[in-house]
Amino acid sequence: MITIEVNDKKLEAKQGETVLSALKRAGISVPTLCYLDGMTPTGACRMCVVEIDGFADLIPSCAFPVSDGMKIQTDSPRVLNARKTIVELLLANHPDDCLYCPRNMNCELQNLSEIAGVTDRKFLAKKSEHSLDFSSPSIIRDPEKCILCGRCVRVCEEVQGVSAIDFIGRGSRAIVATAFNEGINVSNCIFCGQCINVCPTGALTEKSDIKNVLNAINDPKKTVVCQIAPSVSVTVGEEFGIKLGEDVAGVMTSALKQIGFDRVFETSFSADLTIMEEAAELVSRIVNKGTLPMFTSCSPGWVKFIEQYYPQLLGNVSSCKSPQQMLGSLIKNYFTKSEGIDPKDIYSVSIMPCTAKKFEAGRGEMGLDGVDDIDAVLTTRELVKLIKMKGLDLKSINPMLPDDPFGDRSSAGKIFGVTGGVMEAAIRTAYNMITGEDLKNLVIKEVRGLEGIKEATVKIGDLEVNVAVAHGLGNARKVMESIISGEKNYHFVEIMTCPNGCIGGGGQPIGLDLDAVRARMQALYRIDEKEAIRTSHDNPSIKRIYDEFLGKPNSEISHKLLHTHYHKREDILV
Amino acid sequence: MSMTAIEQVIEKYPEARREYLIPLLQDIQSLEGYLSKESVVKVGQHLKLPASKIYGVATFYNQFRFNAPGKYHIQVCRGTACHVKGSSSLLDTVTRELKIKPGQTTRDGLFSLEVVACLGACGLAPLVCINGEFHASVDNKKIKKILKGLTTEGKKNE
Incomplete structure (x- = not known):
């Protein structure tokens, strides 16, 4: 520890840290602009300048290390004036x-x-x-x-x-x-x-879809349905003054009903479905000595990434559509029939923590016979705007349950929203598929937490299954390189595009608030801890849809509706 | 320039080091006359740099072009002496006549336009250089005449 003097008060600072980091820890506010926590400081905007004794020029605090006895002024007229001029110039x-x-x-x-x-x-x-x-x-x-x-x-x-x-x-x-x-x-x-x-x-x-969604809602001929991704319910509360990490699934469902959605479904239901299909695919690849490791395909940014950079590994990508697309396909091809709705009169909206989902919904590989799986995708931010536009107060609405037939979920489908969640859910079900019984301890600690790359070895029967989990595509690239070089041998790899998984998605509230992201993660794991149905295969609605419609995982009909294939991208400047 | 020609240029720099980026781009431009998308992607693959970064570096410098040069490559000098002698209005005339901005090439491939800082012949200001040939004391009327002549000549030879 070293001592510095800030605005004539003595402060402790750590050797090697930046002036800004010392100031922040002491609760001294310095405005920043180009600064991003955890990333290379560039000192480009000069917003965080301070005066330091012995230096003629103002010093950008984000890119300057502290030293013992340093005397700093953060609020002198010269500093304040410089900051004002910087804003005026911008x-x-x-x-x-x-x-x-x-x-x-x-x-x-x-x-x-x-x-x-x-x-x-x-x-x-x-x-x-x-x-x-x-x-x-x-x-x-x-x-x-x-x-x-x-x-x-x-x-x-x-x-x-x-x-x-x-x-x-x-x-x-x-x-x-x-x-x-x-x-x-x-x-x-x-x-x-x-x-x-x-x-x-x-x-x-x-690119906002709010207008299109409102037009559909206001069209009396249309049946407008929506699905909500697992991570959204533990996030939107933040924007309405509800404490971080509170699950507002119930009130959000009733808010969506009041906004005008005829049915509100859970993407976590189709996350369970994805697990059934993906676990069956994994088991089949292992048993039949198919291409391994298998990679998850739920995250559309990651899918485009592998198409661009590692097309030689596309055979490793699970053929499962993402939960959004699976549910979209079921809504258009199963729900409409059971409800007697003409597929062209239904408008299917998904609410996602993600902007890449908008791209995924429009992909040529999706849909069936010219009918899209999904008609519009709203981000968490757009949902917040929609709720505010309708003047709804999440604190004073009575909660409701989502609608049948896609309203039930297991907690395994819910933890899809956080890095490691897909892996954990898949292992729970794959274990059951191979051994016929459930894991004694459903929690797989090694794949939890916010570390960039996580690895685990899970014993399923006599089989040792090596898995890896990565989030943020920089980390995904490292995992890919280690697989190509032969350094690592995995059976199953989960990749989520965004840092920390969907809870840190690009459609979530603006800003990189790591405290909020952690709270969202804990909220998802709390749900998993306290609920009774914690495995996808025990979700009663999943059992019903296989009994009534799909037959069994990887059946012909599920391949038609729930699976797809991806291709190398030739047209892209990389 | 064919892809193999680009590859031959790249072979001169077998080590994938970032500091080879600018020399590589210069070599490609001197062969090809400009930096095509394909060549940027190739260089990126070799040096393990994303295309956006290479384009960012290349656009930082005035020397790099991204369109194939026209049959007649027009350089309008915007140096101090030429500026004083009215090269600003001259440049306006050229962009209006050819309907292209500096750095672009006309659709028919006849003309490309480049703004240069000084050609070192300030006594001849305002100066326009076409395919290496200097045209001295060019005014709006004169440049229109030159362009018209080159258009006829260029089309005749096709």
């Missing part, structure tokens, strides 16, 4: 359309402008003129609103290992764009949306 060519911006009231630039005390446009620069990139089904780029902080560039490179975007050009003409400034739909972007979560302004947003 605003010089920033569009003035805050009222119409998707990030209105949730914009870091607005906040900084408020904190710095900016009251008028001090500098007027030429407006940057760049067209909106709405080429992709998931992400909209508006370079005019970009302030070049570079957070999206770093997340894309350092967390996801994709680098779809980078700084293009130089000086006042620089923008953040894809290679050859192409539309993002033909780039190597995997549509995970992590860039949206870290964007301080409205330069990166999801």
